Amino acid sequence: MRRLSRMLTAAWLGMLAVLGMTSVGAVAQTPPNVLIVGQIAEPKSLDPHAVTAVNDFRILMNVYDGLVRYKDGTLQVEPALAESWTISEDGKTYTFKLRDGVKFHDGSALTAEAVKFNFDRMLDENHPYHETGPFPLSFFFSTIENVTAKDALTVEFQLSAPYAPFLSNLAYPTGLIVSPEMVKQHGKDFGRNPSGTGAFKFAEWESNAKVVVVRNDDYWDGAPKLEAVVYRPITDANTRVAEMLSGGIDMMVEVPPDNVATFADDATFLMHEQAGPHVWFLILNAKEGPLADKRVRQAVNYAIDKTALVNNVLQGTAEVAAGPTPPAFSWAYNDSLQPYPYDPEKAKSLIKEAGHDGAELTFYVTEGGSGMLDPIPMGAAIQADLAKVGLNVKIETYEWNTFLGKVNPGLEGKADMAEMAWMTNDPDTLPYLALRTDAWPDKGGFNSGYYSNPKVDELLEAARSSTDQAERAKLYKQMQEIVREDAPWAFIANWKQNAATSSRVEGFALQPSFFLILRDVTKN
Amino acid sequence: MSSYIAKRLLYAVPVLFGLTIIVFLIMAMIPGDPATAILGSYATPENVERLNRQLGLDKSLAEQYWIWLGNMLQGDFGRSYSLNRPVLDEVLERFGATLILAGSALLLCSILGLLAGVYSAVRQFGWGDRLITLFVLIGISLPSFWLGLLLILLFAVEWKLLPASGMYAIYGGGDLPDLIAHLTLPAITLSVVATGVIARLTRASMLEILRQDYIRTARAKGLGERRVIARHAFKSALVSVIPVIGIQAGFVLGGAVYIETVFQWPGIGRMLVQAIATRDILLVQGGVLIVAASYVLFNLLADVLQHKLDPRLKT
Numbered sequence: 001m002r003r004l005s006r007m008l009t010a011a012w013l014g015m016l017a018v019l020g021m022t023s024v025g026a027v028a029q030t031p032p033n034v035l036i037v038g039q040i041a042e043p044k045s046l047d048p049h050a051v052t053a054v055n056d057f058r059i060l061m062n063v064y065d066g067l068v069r070y071k072d073g074t075l076q077v078e079p080a081l082a083e084s085w086t087i088s089e090d091g092k093t094y095t096f097k098l099r100d101g102v103k104f105h106d107g108s109a110l111t112a113e114a115v116k117f118n119f120d121r122m123l124d125e126n127h128p129y130h131e132t133g134p135f136p137l138s139f140f141f142s143t144i145e146n147v148t149a150k151d152a153l154t155v156e157f158q159l160s161a162p163y164a165p166f167l168s169n170l171a172y173p174t175g176l177i178v179s180p181e182m183v184k185q186h187g188k189d190f191g192r193n194p195s196g197t198g199a200f201k202f203a204e205w206e207s208n209a210k211v212v213v214v215r216n217d218d219y220w221d222g223a224p225k226l227e228a229v230v231y232r233p234i235t236d237a238n239t240r241v242a243e244m245l246s247g248g249i250d251m252m253v254e255v256p257p258d259n260v261a262t263f264a265d266d267a268t269f270l271m272h273e274q275a276g277p278h279v280w281f282l283i284l285n286a287k288e289g290p291l292a293d294k295r296v297r298q299a300v301n302y303a304i305d306k307t308a309l310v311n312n313v314l315q316g317t318a319e320v321a322a323g324p325t326p327p328a329f330s331w332a333y334n335d336s337l338q339p340y341p342y343d344p345e346k347a348k349s350l351i352k353e354a355g356h357d358g359a360e361l362t363f364y365v366t367e368g369g370s371g372m373l374d375p376i377p378m379g380a381a382i383q384a385d386l387a388k389v390g391l392n393v394k395i396e397t398y399e400w401n402t403f404l405g406k407v408n409p410g411l412e413g414k415a416d417m418a419e420m421a422w423m424t425n426d427p428d429t430l431p432y433l434a435l436r437t438d439a440w441p442d443k444g445g446f447n448s449g450y451y452s453n454p455k456v457d458e459l460l461e462a463a464r465s466s467t468d469q470a471e472r473a474k475l476y477k478q479m480q481e482i483v484r485e486d487a488p489w490a491f492i493a494n495w496k497q498n499a500a501t502s503s504r505v506e507g508f509a510l511q512p513s514f515f516l517i518l519r520d521v522t523k524n
Numbered sequence: 525m526s527s528y529i530a531k532r533l534l535y536a537v538p539v540l541f542g543l544t545i546i547v548f549l550i551m552a553m554i555p556g557d558p559a560t561a562i563l564g565s566y567a568t569p570e571n572v573e574r575l576n577r578q579l580g581l582d583k584s585l586a587e588q589y590w591i592w593l594g595n596m597l598q599g600d601f602g603r604s605y606s607l608n609r610p611v612l613d614e615v616l617e618r619f620g621a622t623l624i625l626a627g628s629a630l631l632l633c634s635i636l637g638l639l640a641g642v643y644s645a646v647r648q649f650g651w652g653d654r655l656i657t658l659f660v661l662i663g664i665s666l667p668s669f670w671l672g673l674l675l676i677l678l679f680a681v682e683w684k685l686l687p688a689s690g691m692y693a694i695y696g697g698g699d700l701p702d703l704i705a706h707l708t709l710p711a712i713t714l715s716v717v718a719t720g721v722i723a724r725l726t727r728a729s730m731l732e733i734l735r736q737d738y739i740r741t742a743r744a745k746g747l748g749e750r751r752v753i754a755r756h757a758f759k760s761a762l763v764s765v766i767p768v769i770g771i772q773a774g775f776v777l778g779g780a781v782y783i784e785t786v787f788q789w790p791g792i793g794r795m796l797v798q799a800i801a802t803r804d805i806l807l808v809q810g811g812v813l814i815v816a817a818s819y820v821l822f823n824l825l826a827d828v829l830q831h832k833l834d835p836r837l838k839t
Contacts, residue, residue: 036694042607042798044606045607047608052564136563136571136575139566188603189609191608207607208617230694234788235785235794239785242676242680243688245681246687248687400556401557401560401801404560404567405555408560408567444568
C-alpha cells in the first residue's frame with residue numbers, strides 16, 4: 001500500500017517537474033523585430049496564381065509584387081513593378097514600362113519575358129508549365145488575348161475587348177509576378193518553394209505550424225524594417241484569442257465580435273478596424289412567388305432592422321449597407337444613397353398593397369463561409385423581423401459548400417431568399433456577375449435571384465468598356481440608385497475587417513483591400 | 525499465435541478495401557464538390573467545369589476510383605487539392621502527430637486510471653476513495669473541448685506556464701522539452717475522460733477480486749498486503765481492464781479531433797475535418813485508410829495482450 005501511494009506521489013512530482021522544466025521557455029516573449037501573425041488557416045499554396053483565399057493573400061502580398069498595386073489606404077492603383085503604363089485609345093492595348101534592376105529572390109532578373117511567362121502559364125493550355133496549376137482565378141484575365149515582350153523592359157497586353165477592371169485585377173494577388181526560373185525548377189511544387197520580388201523572402205514552411213519570411217534587403221521600394229514575419233495557422237478563433245492574450249502571437253486577424261472589447265479595453269493591445277469592399281445581402285427571388293413583386297422586396301428591406309443586426313449580432317464589426325456597392329470603393333460609391341430605414345409599418349402596408357399578407361417564404365441560411373460573418377444568428381434575427389410584418393419565413397440551413405451548390409444554380413423552385421456575401425477588388429465585379437440579365441445562372445453568372453433591368457445592364461456594360469475613371473464612377477452611381485430602388489437584394493451590412501496587435505507593434509494599418517501589408521511595420 | 529495474427533491481418537484487407545469504396549461513394553453523394561469549394565463565390569458553372577477538368581474530376585466515378593486504386597497499389601496516394609502536396613506526406617506527418625498526442629494521453633490515462641482505481645478499491649469508502657470518486661465523476665462529465673479552453677486560460681493566459689497551442693515553439697525549441705511543454709495540456713485534456721472510465725472499472729474489478737477466496741487464502745498464508753494486492757489481485761484485475769483500455773484507445777483517437785482543434789495540434793483528426801469541408805476526396809481517402817488500419821492494429825494488439833495475460837485463453 002505504501003508503495004502505491006509512493007507511486008502516486010512520484011507520478012505527481014514527475015508532472016510538476018515537467019511543468020517546471022518547460023515553464024521557462026513558455027513565458028519567454030516573442031523575439032524583437034520578428035512579427036508573429038495568427039492566421040485563420042494553413043495556406044493552400046504560396047503560388048499566387050493557384051490560390052483563392054484571403055488567408056493566403058495575407059502572406060503572398062508581402063512576398064510578391066504585381067505590375068501595379070493599391071495605393072496605401074485606398075483601392076486605387078499605383079505603379080509597382082511597372083513604373084508607368086499607357087492605354088490605347090480603344091482601351092484594348094496596355095503597355096507597361098518595367099522598373100529597371102529589380103531581381104527575384106532567387107537572383108534572376110525581372111524582365112518583360114518573365115511577365116509574359118506569368119500570364120502565359122495561367123492562360124495558355126499548351127504552355128509547358130500550365131500543368132503546374134490549376135489556376136482557379138485565371139478568368140480574372142480571360143480578356144487577355146496576347147502578351148508580348150516588346151523589349152527587355154516593355155511588355156504589352158492585347159485585350160479582346162475593352163475591360164476597365166483590368167488594372168485593378170493586376171493589383172489583385174492573381175496578378176502577382178512569380179519567378180519563371182523557380183517555376184521551371186520546382187514545377188508543381190513551386191507553391192512550396194515560392195520566389196517573387198516582394199519586401200520579404202520566403203524562408204521556411206513547416207506544414208501546419210508556420211510559414212517564415214525574412215527581410216529582402218535589396219527590395220526596390222526600400223527594405224522593410226522587420227527582420228522576419230512568422231505566419232501561424234490557428235483555425236480555432238478561441239485559441240487564436242488565447243494565443244494573443246498569452247503573448248504567443250503579436251497580431252491576429254478576424255477577431256470574433258465577442259472578443260473585440262477584451263483587446264480594446266486592454267492597454268497592452270491595439271484594435272484596428274477598416275471597412276472593406278465587402279457586402280452582406282439577401283438574394284431575393286425576383287422571378288416567382290411573393291418577392292417577384294417589387295413592393296414586397298422593398299418591404300423586406302424596410303422590415304429588417306439593420307442597425308440592430310449590426311450592433312447586436314455583429315457587435316459593431318460592420319456598418320449598415322445602403323446599396324450593392326461597398327463604400328470602400330470611394331471613387332465609385334454613391335454617397336447620396338441612404339440605407340432603407342427600419343420601418344415595419346411601411347413594410348406592412350406595402351405587403352398588404354401587394355396582397356401578400358401572411359405569405360410563406362423559404363429562406364436559405366448557411367452555417368458559415370467566406371465573409372458570411374455570423375450567418376445563423378443573422379438569419380434568425382431576419383426571420384423574426386419579417387414575422388413582425390406578416391411574412392412567415394421558413395429557414396433551411398446548409399453547410400457552406402452544400403449551400404453554394406444550392407444557391408449558385410439559381411433559387412427558382414427552391415427558395416425565396418438566400419444569404420450571400422461578396423468581397424471584390426473592383427466595383428465592376430459584383431454587379432457585373434450578379435445583377436445583369438446576362439448573368440442569370442443558366443448563362444453562367446451569379447444572378448441567382450433573376451433580377452433583370454435593361455437600364456442596369458446597359459450601365460454596367462458601358463462602365464466596363466470605359467477606361468475613364470470619372471466616366472465609370474458616374475455610371476456606377478446611377479446603377480446603384482436604380483438597384484436600390486428595384487431592391488433585387490435586401491442590403492444588410494458592410495463588414496469592417498479587424499485585427500488586434502500587441503502594443504509592441506508599430507506602423508501597422510489595415511487596408512481597404514483586406515490585404516495585410518507589413519512593409520512599414522516595426523516591433524519593439 | 526503468429527498464424528492467428530496473420531489470419532487477422534488477412535481479414536483486414538477486404539475490410540479496408542470495402543472502406544475505400546464506401547468513402548468514395550459518400551464523398552460523391554454529399555453535395556458540393558472540390559471545385560466549388562476552391563472557387564467559393566466565384567463558382568460559376570463554367571468555372572467549376574473548367575477546374576474539374578483540370579483536377580481530373582470530369583471522369584466517371586468508377587473511372588476515378590479505378591485510377592485512384594491503381595495508383596494507390598503502387599504507393600501513390602495522389603495529390604491533395606486543398607493543400608497542393610502529396611497525400612501520403614501530409615497523412616503520415618499528421619498521423620505521427622496524432623500518435624504522439626493519443627499515445628501520451630493513453631499512457632497517462634492508463635497509469636493514472638489504474639493507480640486511482642486500485643487505491644480507491646483498497647481504501648473503499650475512505651476519504652481518498654471519496655475524493656477520487658468525486659474527481660472521476662467530474663472528469664467523466666466535463667466536455668473535453670471546454671476543459672481544454674479552461675486549461676489554456678489558466679496555464680497559458682493567466683499563469684503563462686505553458687504554451688497555448690501548437691506542437692513546437694515557433695521560435696527556437698523543437699527539442700523534447702519543447703514538445704513536452706506543448707503536449708502537456710492537450711494530453712491531459714484528452715486523457716481525463718478515459719482516466720475516469722479506467723479508474724471506475726479498475727475499482728469495480730479490484731473490489732470483486734479482493735472478495736475472492738484466493739485472496740483470503742493468500743492473506744491467511746501470511747503474505748504481505750502489498751504483495752497480495754500487487755501480485756494476486758491487480759494482475760487478475762488487469763485481465764478485465766486491458767480490453768477496456770483497448771476500447772479507450774479508439775475513443776482517445778476519436779476524441780483527438782476536438783482536442784486537436786482546440787490546441788491546434790497538427791494531427792490527423794483536424795486534417796480529416798478540413799479535408800471533408802473542402803471535399804478533398806483523396807486526402808479523406810488517405811486519412812480514413814490510415815486511421816482504419818491503425819484501429820485494426822490496436823484491436824489486434826489488445827487481443828494479443830489479453831491472450832498473454834489471461835492463462836485461461838492460452839492454447
